[in-house]
Amino acid sequence: MSVRVRRVYEPPEPGDGVRVLVDRLWPRGLSKDAARVDEWPKGLTPSTELRRWYHAGEGSYEEFAGRYEAELDAPEAADLLARLRETASEKDVTLLTASKTPETSHAAVLARLLEAGQR
Known part of the structure; x- marks a missing residue:
């Protein structure tokens, strides 16, 4: 099975499989119908403190x-x-995030961990 990361603002595609929103906050300006989210495990998202630290530019993506x-x-x-x-x-699982750069977001970290768990 595949794991991919997409922006939640992109229209759903038939190959998305299970659509999982991995952001703590609901995406601004997006209706629940348009998002077509199957799961929203808020406890899997970065803490508010970590999210604020990273968005303030205080550390690298690796950190x-x-x-x-x-x-x-x-x-x-x-x-x-x-x-x-x-x-x-x-x-198939699609991790959804509102991040403008999903490839350097927590969703990419989750995708990597999920893919490693499949091997």
Whole structure:
């Protein structure tokens, strides 16, 4: 099965599979009907503190990714990640984010972790 990252503002595509919003906040100006989100595991998103730190430009993407992975070790996040891994092992999954640069966002970190879990 495949895991991909897309902006939530892009129109849904037939190959998206399970559409998972991985942002803590609902995307601005987007209706729930238009987003066609299947799951929204808020406990899998970076903490507000980490998100603000990264968006303030205080650290590199690599440092952000390391801190985010450490947050994913917390019990609630680890459980949600395990469930998402199980889904990704059975179906195509598209991680949705409002980030303007999804390739350097937490969604890319999640995608990498999910893909590593499938091997």
